[in-house]
Amino acid sequence: MSDSGPPSLGILAGGGNLPGRVAAAAQAAGRRVFLVGLEGFAEATVLAPFPHATARIGAAGRILSLLRDNACHDLVLVGPVRRPSLLDLRPDAEGARLLARVGRAAFAGDDGLLAAVVRVLGDEGFSVIGAHEVLTEAVGPKGLLTRTGPDAAALADIARGMAVARALGSVDVGQCCVVQQGIVLAVEAIEGTDAMLTRAATLRRPGPGGVLVKLVKPGQERRADLPTIGIGTVRAAAEAGLRGVAFEAGGTLLAERAAMVATADSAGLFLLGVDPYEGEV
Amino acid sequence: MSDSGPPSLGILAGGGNLPGRVAAAAQAAGRRVFLVGLEGFAEATVLAPFPHATARIGAAGRILSLLRDNACHDLVLVGPVRRPSLLDLRPDAEGARLLARVGRAAFAGDDGLLAAVVRVLGDEGFSVIGAHEVLTEAVGPKGLLTRTGPDAAALADIARGMAVARALGSVDVGQCCVVQQGIVLAVEAIEGTDAMLTRAATLRRPGPGGVLVKLVKPGQERRADLPTIGIGTVRAAAEAGLRGVAFEAGGTLLAERAAMVATADSAGLFLLGVDPYEGEV
Numbered sequence: 001m002s003d004s005g006p007p008s009l010g011i012l013a014g015g016g017n018l019p020g021r022v023a024a025a026a027q028a029a030g031r032r033v034f035l036v037g038l039e040g041f042a043e044a045t046v047l048a049p050f051p052h053a054t055a056r057i058g059a060a061g062r063i064l065s066l067l068r069d070n071a072c073h074d075l076v077l078v079g080p081v082r083r084p085s086l087l088d089l090r091p092d093a094e095g096a097r098l099l100a101r102v103g104r105a106a107f108a109g110d111d112g113l114l115a116a117v118v119r120v121l122g123d124e125g126f127s128v129i130g131a132h133e134v135l136t137e138a139v140g141p142k143g144l145l146t147r148t149g150p151d152a153a154a155l156a157d158i159a160r161g162m163a164v165a166r167a168l169g170s171v172d173v174g175q176c177c178v179v180q181q182g183i184v185l186a187v188e189a190i191e192g193t194d195a196m197l198t199r200a201a202t203l204r205r206p207g208p209g210g211v212l213v214k215l216v217k218p219g220q221e222r223r224a225d226l227p228t229i230g231i232g233t234v235r236a237a238a239e240a241g242l243r244g245v246a247f248e249a250g251g252t253l254l255a256e257r258a259a260m261v262a263t264a265d266s267a268g269l270f271l272l273g274v275d276p277y278e279g280e281v
Numbered sequence: 282m283s284d285s286g287p288p289s290l291g292i293l294a295g296g297g298n299l300p301g302r303v304a305a306a307a308q309a310a311g312r313r314v315f316l317v318g319l320e321g322f323a324e325a326t327v328l329a330p331f332p333h334a335t336a337r338i339g340a341a342g343r344i345l346s347l348l349r350d351n352a353c354h355d356l357v358l359v360g361p362v363r364r365p366s367l368l369d370l371r372p373d374a375e376g377a378r379l380l381a382r383v384g385r386a387a388f389a390g391d392d393g394l395l396a397a398v399v400r401v402l403g404d405e406g407f408s409v410i411g412a413h414e415v416l417t418e419a420v421g422p423k424g425l426l427t428r429t430g431p432d433a434a435a436l437a438d439i440a441r442g443m444a445v446a447r448a449l450g451s452v453d454v455g456q457c458c459v460v461q462q463g464i465v466l467a468v469e470a471i472e473g474t475d476a477m478l479t480r481a482a483t484l485r486r487p488g489p490g491g492v493l494v495k496l497v498k499p500g501q502e503r504r505a506d507l508p509t510i511g512i513g514t515v516r517a518a519a520e521a522g523l524r525g526v527a528f529e530a531g532g533t534l535l536a537e538r539a540a541m542v543a544t545a546d547s548a549g550l551f552l553l554g555v556d557p558y559e560g561e562v
Contacts, residue, residue, distance in 0.1 A: 167451055167454075168448065174465075187469075190467070191466075
């Protein structure tokens, strides 16, 4: 142990600014933090203000040592990470041992992998908590955040998009899709939301614009990979000619909420928190 | 009636060469044919060898008149057609009447639309038969068509792809997906198979290549929109670094089978007819 204070919060940091926001929120609550930035994903400017180190995603031995040396017991996994191929992974000795325990789950969908990683970290004595448990104010609420709301056609598109996103999530593929006039323009797999929105822009039809629907996968390990929406998402949605974004209330992180709502308002888009299971028997 | 002979086979022709192949097969069986090429989709060189006319997809009145004037009772709908937006449709008077009867089905997924079109054509006194009933030799059989076959990793990717394609089909979205090393690289929505393969090429990971899996949607109206695979599909799959294509046996049209198998063999790809419901309770 490098210090005799209370246990720190360990943050395994992927891309974007959410790792920094989790760190800042924990510090504001009087907690010390230590970030391990995953190389190729974590941004140096996000890590810089906090005690941190970096590691390859395959270097599990180094990652666990860093966390233990810095007295981290609770861990948050936050920020997008693209799953490496087996060839890119190059596990260290500890990584190979843990990978064997993750086993086939690593190749059975993203969510299977993350759930297995959370389980293995638990076996190693860490307690994985969700980013949304630290960043409570960043969790998207139910209802409308913007001045503009969806009309009847947009609501119908949202309903169809929720059915599609749930079917997709049930086989652990993507979290989102774009629907316009009842037609599913694009469905997310590994390319990510922004690339899917760029594609949807090229598939857009004349007439009223479509909607982006982004849900938590059914059974998703919420401690590892909550859907996230940020300013970039709103901008890409506007450029794709969409009329709004529907996200799962209570299950989506809004990366920079005030700025995001302002961006949506100035573009005339709606942001709506929905409950995809409402009304189900 | 322009003629007093036996009823002709009417062919509502979308894109590609399959409409011509259906026409040629019917003629070879001693039947007269009349093609209505859908403008923007049907290719002039495919229509040219046969008695034909062209019509906008929204001009239902003209289409039905053409078919009746040419003594067509049985109809085949064949060749890809991209569903028009409401604004592009510009229905004629008869089209508006029929559209009202198709009703909400037109906005509830591609298959809902096609099933409704088949039903309305039946109400109008036509009998819609499947292209595969005329082109029996073009229906893909179960088993391996190529010299190369899938290894264990490719078989695992095929199994995952079938689960994903079925989930997708259950909400009437796409028919196919690309899986590599257990990871779903791309899922088809309205962009079509070729565009999805182009995308999958950019998302490819190091190591063994993936597979394309293409299935009939559960509950799909097989008389209107059977999945089709052709030389272009095989070339695009090879360019995307895939190792093979799995298609639903008994439910997929192989557009130019001999040339397609030769293309696959020279590229080292497998073509495998699968039964996605085999082994189910």
